[in-house]
Amino acid sequence: MSRAARIAWWRAGVIVGAVLLLELLCRAEIISRLVLLPPSEMAATLWELLLAGEVNQHMAQTFSTVAIAFALAVVIGFLVGAAIHRLPRIRRAVDPLLASYYSIPFFVFYPLLIALFGLNTVPLIVIGFVFAMAAMVIATLNGLDRVPRVLLKTAKIHRLGRVRSVLLVTLPAAAPYLFTGLKLALAYSFIGIIAGEFILSGGGLGYSIAYAYESFDNRTMYALMLFVLLIVTVMNMALHLWEQRLLKRRSR
């Protein structure tokens, strides 16, 4: 068996083992049912919820909000990153701000945003966008910093125009870092929006989880948590696979 295959098997084994262990501990009542439900029960409840369609509307709300925030964060974050990269003076001033960006708990601004935009999904989109954008800006800066000079010189020797040298040289060379930005932006827009829904909102998955928690409905709560974890993991894996394919094509 090749090393990569062995690693994949081991990884799957670790995950399955962890879930089984949790199942066992819960079934044996070592972990109280009041604290945690067995994973199989979470999955069963989730299945029922999905079939009954009770939470579909909340899911749709969260997903559409995340999608808009993510798209905005990626596009605007990339443009801002590229702009800052060309202006070293601004960059030096902004650097400490970018570095401390994620220690600021942004969703404390959520009430302010509600006062600004009203109680609808706009404040959530803004939160997700603001939270995710910096990751994209940082990744873009990183990527552009690490484009090898040689490649740019080669582009110059081949007399590529500006547009073509960006499309053919700079972007592909920076791609791995841009991908990191995409992945983080996705995660952060989820985190920001679900946290916002937790705090103050009339809909969405975060709201549903908080509502279930407050009404002591542990089954629904854990089912929805499992759902969020699964969705985020699946999306990340999809991005990861896409990235691997691009990288493989490049190394040929």
Place this chain on the structure above:
Amino acid sequence: MSPRAASSTAGADTRRFDMLVLLALAVAVWQGLYEYAGEVAITPPLATVRYAAELLGTAGFWDHVAETVKAFVYALVISAALGVAVGMVLGLRRFAGDVAEPILVALYTIPKVTLYPVMLLIFGLGLSAKVAFGVIHGVIPVILFTLNAVKNVNPVYLRTARVLRLGQWRTATTVLAPAVTPEIITGLRVGFSLTMLGVLIGEMFASQRGLGFLIINGINSHNVRLTTAVILVVIVFAIAANTLLLALDHRLHRGAR
């Protein structure tokens, strides 16, 4: 003085100036938001600073600060120690590291806010829940940075250590540790930010004391003055602490080269 040092001091002056411009811009946006949204949403910069100064003068406020700092320090120490230890082990055992890394990355990207009810059910209200919340946010980036630092240590260093017949312990302390310190500091900086975020969120949901509690309390009782002032204090602290760590980070990275 070398020409390079001279140019960098001149650079420091313009840099300071640029930062002031940035700060002025932020204050202007803030004032603009106030003009647009009014008292119900945000208090204006000057009044907020005045009220924050007033708060800093009261003993009750410092109790909340002490509470937050205590939880934060516990969480940070646990994140750092656990993160560096686990990261070292996974970095040295390459196979285990390769198995674990994607799992850790996946854990890093899940929205941990959703887990807050679980944390409450396990730890109950109070300090331990806040610390746990800080740790689950902060520990993973420290592990990931340490893992990658150890994995990417120039193999020549380790081979040299073997040629010099250094024992395992001396290899770790005299070769490995200095080689990976800059990366670990970067990891700790990221871990620092996220631990703070985690502790504050924990306080917002699961506590009766601390700065996070003050914020959520202000939100719930529509005390805009209090909320804005506390948020200001938190942000100023976060940026100040990070700037310090960033300076340390830069110095170590430059020294390493």
